[in-house]
Amino acid sequence: MRKALLKNKGLIALTVCFSLIVSSGSVLVAILLQRIIDAAVKGDMGLFQQTLIVSIIYVPLLGLFGYLYSICSKALIRGWTVTLRDQVFRGILRRNFEQFSKTNTADYLSALSNDIKLIEENYVQPLLLTLQNVIIFVASLLIMLFLSPLVTGILVGCMILMFTVPSLFGKALQKRQEAVSTQMSVFTSRLKDMLSGYEVIKSYSMSKHAEKKFAQENEIAANTKFTADRTLAMNEGVSGILGSLTQFAVVFIAAYLILTGKLSAGSLVALVQLSNGFVGPVLVIMQNVPRIQGVKPVVKRIDALAEYDDHYYKGEIEPVFHANLQASQLSFAYKEGRTVLSDIDLTLFKGKKYALVGPSGCGKSTLVKLLSGSYAGYDGSITYDGIELKQLDRDLLQQMVSTIHQQVYMFDTDIRENICLYENYSEEEIQTAIQMSGIDQWISQLPNGLSSAVGENGSNFSGGQRQRIAVARALIRNMPILILDEGTSAVDMQTAYEIENRLLALSDLTLITITHNLNPDLLGSYDQVIYMNEGRIAGVGSLEELLEQNEGFRRFFTLEKPVAV
Numbered sequence: 001m002r003k004a005l006l007k008n009k010g011l012i013a014l015t016v017c018f019s020l021i022v023s024s025g026s027v028l029v030a031i032l033l034q035r036i037i038d039a040a041v042k043g044d045m046g047l048f049q050q051t052l053i054v055s056i057i058y059v060p061l062l063g064l065f066g067y068l069y070s071i072c073s074k075a076l077i078r079g080w081t082v083t084l085r086d087q088v089f090r091g092i093l094r095r096n097f098e099q100f101s102k103t104n105t106a107d108y109l110s111a112l113s114n115d116i117k118l119i120e121e122n123y124v125q126p127l128l129l130t131l132q133n134v135i136i137f138v139a140s141l142l143i144m145l146f147l148s149p150l151v152t153g154i155l156v157g158c159m160i161l162m163f164t165v166p167s168l169f170g171k172a173l174q175k176r177q178e179a180v181s182t183q184m185s186v187f188t189s190r191l192k193d194m195l196s197g198y199e200v201i202k203s204y205s206m207s208k209h210a211e212k213k214f215a216q217e218n219e220i221a222a223n224t225k226f227t228a229d230r231t232l233a234m235n236e237g238v239s240g241i242l243g244s245l246t247q248f249a250v251v252f253i254a255a256y257l258i259l260t261g262k263l264s265a266g267s268l269v270a271l272v273q274l275s276n277g278f279v280g281p282v283l284v285i286m287q288n289v290p291r292i293q294g295v296k297p298v299v300k301r302i303d304a305l306a307e308y309d310d311h312y313y314k315g316e317i318e319p320v321f322h323a324n325l326q327a328s329q330l331s332f333a334y335k336e337g338r339t340v341l342s343d344i345d346l347t348l349f350k351g352k353k354y355a356l357v358g359p360s361g362c363g364k365s366t367l368v369k370l371l372s373g374s375y376a377g378y379d380g381s382i383t384y385d386g387i388e389l390k391q392l393d394r395d396l397l398q399q400m401v402s403t404i405h406q407q408v409y410m411f412d413t414d415i416r417e418n419i420c421l422y423e424n425y426s427e428e429e430i431q432t433a434i435q436m437s438g439i440d441q442w443i444s445q446l447p448n449g450l451s452s453a454v455g456e457n458g459s460n461f462s463g464g465q466r467q468r469i470a471v472a473r474a475l476i477r478n479m480p481i482l483i484l485d486e487g488t489s490a491v492d493m494q495t496a497y498e499i500e501n502r503l504l505a506l507s508d509l510t511l512i513t514i515t516h517n518l519n520p521d522l523l524g525s526y527d528q529v530i531y532m533n534e535g536r537i538a539g540v541g542s543l544e545e546l547l548e549q550n551e552g553f554r555r556f557f558t559l560e561k562p563v564a565v
């Protein structure tokens with residue numbers, strides 16, 4: 001929050017400046033009123049004309065500054081929220097995979113939309129209003145003291161009473177605004193879940209259930225917001241009553257002073273006017289301070305997202321991969337006490353090709369995620385050319401390893417952008433990548449070729465086509481290590497065979513392929529097959545060696561029916 005404020009310091013200075021002019025200017029109107037009434041009562045034509053001329057110049061000028069203040073404060077709100085949203089988004093991107101996946105994506109969406117709106121309405125706007133009204137309050141106080149210290153004293157007494165109200169409501173509001181933020185996050189999460197499962201809802205006739213569930217969630221979210229609004233209304237109501245009582249007190253006391261000849265009629269008008277400029281701001285402050293206090297937990301949440309510091313990966317060493325990638329005594333658990341990988345010792349040499357096989361759930365994907373630096377909370381060590389992964393510069397490490405997952409994510413743009421990911425590659429590089437991934441012919445048949453739109457998450461194309469685009473996306477980057485996490489599972493056997501064979505032919509590439517396709521021809525082409533079972537390495541060697549020497553692998557291999565090409 002503070003950083004977002006500092007980034008807009010120019011606008012803040014202008015807003016405060018105009019606020020100062022407008023607020024003090026509006027208070028000085030009381031003096032003009034006093035002079036007009038006194039001139040009329042006393043029959044002083046000179047004072048009347050003089051005040052008239054000053055008013056004709058003064059009022060439009062005040063209007064102009066009012067307009068400038070309004071524009072500046074709106075620009076400040078705009079700048080503040082834009083900066084805040086940018087900072088939160090950057091903070092989210094700075095997280096490592098492990099930290100990112102601890103929070104539901106809908107929570108991030110809710111923070112970027114609902115929470116920032118809550119902050120805009122309940123923090124930024126009230127803060128500006130409070131500032132403006134503090135100035136009006138101070139200016140009114142000074143002039144009132146000058147006109148009648150007695151009336152001012154009574155007013156201040158009433159004010160102290162009024163100031164106790166925000167502290168009564170502040171805590172309750174804080175709790176309720178926090179509940180609104182949490183509930184909106186839950187609501188967004190459930191909504192996202194339902195929309196993502198649209199296909200299942202339709203195919204299993206779940207529409208009625210989905211509608212009912214949505215109505216329930218909608219009702220809960222609206223009720224939580226209404227509970228917070230009720231507290232706000234209570235705060236506003238009590239403040240309003242106290243404000244009116246105070247104004248009445250001023251009028252009666254001032255009238256009494258006129259009756260006893262201690263105050264002029266003009267001063268009464270000025271005092272009433274000023275008491276408005278005195279009570280009004282206190283009311284505004286009373287209504288807005290609890291709002292600001294109430295939204296503090298949400299501000300804290302947003303700050304935590306924006307100022308995220310990845311303490312795991314603070315490494316600055318530039319990674320190199322000339323020799324090997326090694327795991328020693330590597331163990332890992334997603335949740336404490338539920339070990340997924342145990343005592344992994346493995347050395348992968350540059351340029352070699354590895355097939356990682358094993359029963360479902362044995363930890364293959366977890367292992368490659370650890371090797372590529374997605375998770376940091378492991379025991380043991382992972383080294384690139386002898387240097388511990390946690391000491392390496394993570395951004396540079398990400399430029400060394402590319403992964404093709406079974407579920408490919410496609411951005412809603414065209415094929416070219418999904419391959420290049422907004423980086424510049426020559427036409428020749430693009431052509432080579434699409435040839436290697438076997439999509440050149442298919443693309444050439446599309447009416448718009450590489451410019452064909454892929455649709456939301458690639459919905460215009462089949463799973464296999466998406467995977468092949470992902471292969472091209474990885475190949476064009478020419479990274480030294482490529483992980484194929486069942487990355488060809490959605491293409492037909494022949495195509496998978498062709499793609500893998502092309503990758504196997506790249507001498508500089510270190511390839512790690514996770515596969516359930518136990519095709520002896522294909523597996524036989526890998527330098528080594530790594531057989532995993534129950535979170536451990538249960539065997540490493542060529543296909544032949546494993547089949548000869550490893551009973552467990554032999555059983556696994558024969559049970560998982562090999563598929564002929």
Ligand SMILES: Nc1ncnc2c1ncn2[C@@H]1O[C@H](COP(=O)(O)OP(=O)(O)OP(=O)(O)O)[C@@H](O)[C@H]1O
Pocket residue numbers: 101334335340358359360361362363364365366367
């Ligand atoms: N993000 C996660 N949080 C908690 N547990 C997880 C997570 N991802 C995987 N697991 C668990 O870790 C274990 C290993 O999963 P992993 O995906 O690494 O296995 P795998 O061998 O790749 O499986 P498959 O061949 O079916 O893809 C499984 O028991 C799985 O339930």
